[in-house]
Amino acid sequence: MPDMKYSNSHIVRKYCKARDYVEVNFTAVKEMHQQLGDLQLDENGENGIAQRSLLVRHLAAG
Numbered sequence: 001m002p003d004m005k006y007s008n009s010h011i012v013r014k015y016c017k018a019r020d021y022v023e024v025n026f027t028a029v030k031e032m033h034q035q036l037g038d039l040q041l042d043e044n045g046e047n048g049i050a051q052r053s054l055l056v057r058h059l060a061a062g
Helices: 009-016 021-036
Strands: 050-052
Touching: 009 021
Parallel strands: none
Antiparallel strands: none
């Protein structure tokens, strides 16, 4: 389960001193999605139970 802590390069550079976090993170998550594909639900989709998908933890500040 990948984290997506930041989506703003300016903020990352300012607070974490990371130059390319956003670009590398987005590239990695896109590759993970390509390997897994779109969300697949249970056989009939009736129960809405995920059988296969990419779960991304997005950390949000309050």
